[in-house]
Amino acid sequence: MSVMKAVRIHAFGGPEVLRLEEIERPEPKIDEILIRVEAASVNPVDWKMREGSYPAVQEDDLPYVLGRDVCGTVEKVGEGVGAFRLGEAVYAFLNPRHGGYEQFVIARPEEVAPKPRLMNPVEAAAIPLAGITAWQGLFEHGGLQAGQRVLIHGGAGGVGHLAIQFAKAKGAWVATTVSGGDMEFARYLGADQVIDYESERFEEAIQPVDMVFDLVAGETQDRSFSVIKTDGILVSTLAQPDKKRATELGIRAIRYTAQPNGVQLAEISRLIDDGKVRVEIRRVYPLDQARAAQEAIMNEHNRGKIVLRVEH
Structure with missing residues (x-):
């Protein structure tokens, strides 16, 4: 039996329930990829x-193993997987059946895309959940189009800082609310109007948006x-x-x-490799410090993303 290291919880609770353990390494079944x-x-969902x-x-x-997105290489594929080759660098937004705080993880082909060439594994791992959340909110649900105006609340966070860049890349006009210390960061990302929520009321500072x-x-x-x-x-x-209020x-x-x-993840990769999107990495922890990483995301001001580096 092959084993691997993983961070699991055996009961719900605070950060102290996180345990680094040795567990059985999974094997891919039909239409599955081992990363x-x-x-x-x-x-935050973690x-x-x-x-x-x-x-x-x-x-x-x-x-249960926590973690919803990873970057790594294809280790093995199950029957029916033809889109990815062994050794290929990939990243994935995992469904809740499998967690990413481990050395090997199972993913389905529809969750996986080639890693952006311009990013290292730590940078790429920060993209999938936050990137897909931003993409689906702006374009799939919001229908944002070139020339429209969008206001993004929380523009310095993991999802928000990618949303600013996606919206700009698609030709929208972008305003965002951030703390005073993040205003230059938001301008650097391309926001057309940056509002300090600590000292301004956004509804008094902005013209109507789509x-x-x-x-x-x-x-x-x-x-809003x-x-x-x-x-x-x-x-x-x-x-x-x-x-009801919206209808009125x-x-x-x-x-x-x-x-x-x-x-959609592959579309995000193309934007990254075209130089239109970057990711802000706030801090990197080794896998055995997952508890400290979760404490940081819960208790500190969050600009960009926190990532676990997984050693083998």
């Missing part, structure tokens, strides 16, 4: 899963209704907007959960 993981991203507050992971799923992409929720979401044009849309990753204002309002999509 030799070089880096895994750390996302600690929500760890605490037991994310419905995709229940008591029956324990023990879309609000809400990565903050709460009061920020409530106040007033800046959306008739027939515009409010899209949130966190909380369902008030649909003549706008649409939705909440969504991002889904793995290798085709």
